[in-house]
Amino acid sequence: MGIVFVFLSASVLAVFTGPGGFSLNEAGDLLVFRVLRLVIGICAGGVLGVVGGALQGLLSNPLVDPWTLGVASGAAFGATLAIVSGMGSSVVLPIAGFIGALLAIGLVYLFARNGGVLPVTRLVLAGVVVSFLFSSLVMLVIVLSRRTIGEAVYLMMGSLGVVVTKSSVRMLVGSLFLALVGCGWLIFHARELDIISFNEEVALSLGVDTPRLTRTVFLVGSLVVAMVVVWTGAIGFIGLIVPHLVRMIFGPRHSLVLPGSFLLGAGLLIMADVAVRNLTPSGLPLSVVTALIGVPFFIYLLRTKV
């Protein structure tokens, strides 16, 4: 109930507040702009929440998310390459993002693998390293192509202020649709995620094809994250915190955690965006706000849960 309330009130605020105020007469274009921004926010926050929840279950580790596994910055790097080569509004953008995300997860996998097994501590460590690598590459590419550092900052730290043109709107809708389908797939496999969160060996003995599930969740997760990150940049902490909050309310079942994470992730991201738009005249990267909420929460988790 609370989650639905957060989601709805955030949506209302997102549509009716912001620079430019609100008046009934000349609100047409402004309203379209805000609704579009709201839709992007819902998808991005929801997707990050769902993928974060699924990855935490898959690796039975409460500290992983699309950011700590390097997927988000990999996608941001792919998007940066597409943007600086002038293909930011073509189909190249989402594809480049997806390839970047796959590259990141592939590197993480290579670094972390030890014999045939994949120890989760090494995976997280490799993820953080790869994440840094790709964030730096984003910065490097932006600077080398003589663009402003500001653009890199937004790519690495997120913003819902994507400039939508006639040519890119179809691409945007297509990406978001793919992202939602991917989330649906993850929710569909909720019970298998429940079981694999016990332990890989136990999951095998309970009839779950763990190698296949692991591969597909990584693949679908990368795709889904890439489809939003190429538009919004890599937004941190939503994927980490939101599933934990939802677990505290609903318990650990993925059939509740994943849909709940979608709603709460969407709600929190929109709230962060509302705060960014209303409290600062020039806007702030979203990760600044999500991290300001996220870091204290992360520390709280470390002290109590792990």
Next chain:
Amino acid sequence: MSAISIRELVFGYRQRVFFEKIDLEVESGEFLGIIGPNGSGKSTLLRLVGGILRVWKGEVRLLMRPIHQLTRREVARIVAFVPQESSFAFEWKVSDVVLMGRNPFLKVWEQPSVNDWRIVEAAMIQTGVYELRDESINEVSAGERQRVILARALVQQPEILLLDEATSHLDMFHRVEILQILSCLRAQGKTILFVSHDLNEAAVSCSRILLLSQGRIVACDTPAKVITAELIERCYGIAPVMTTHPLNRLPQVLFPAF
């Protein structure tokens, strides 16, 4: 009927061969103890039977059917596995943990039915954890947790139960409790493979004992024929002090005097 049939099994880790042509037959309703020193291959053999590890060469048959022709879900309806220890990253309710044993019977998206819940309840009653059903799995004691895992295994309605040192973390009272449940299950016709470090526990509870050493089968026979001073010394490298159990005349091994 043959419950498990292993023919010329070859398996190893990395490039090194560990099991070289192992053969083993286990009849339905047997309670087979698997003993041997650390690193002798007890747990590995159990995992090969459970399909958790894949054999390199040779064949494992479950209820006459070659394991490589079965899907994971089919295997999980024949064999259930109880590990030494279970840790849980999240706060699962006891009844949720047990319910996961129904997974091999449910389609990916299918929700458990009333009948599934009935099976879950029956298993929790049988292992004596029904009263704990709403507790968090991380808050029950080690002995209780192991009985929860045993209930999860029963919910799979398996013909074959694999226990990998399932009692080694428990005190004597809780061990006896688990062994009593196992002997009930055996009376119901289940086949049980029981890996143990405790020779005395194996001697009094198993119908047959398999002694492994460095990936080879040293002996496989009744407790009286396997738990002997000569075989124990050969495999474990220490001369044991042997005695017999006053009630059932089965062999028991004592620590040497220091």
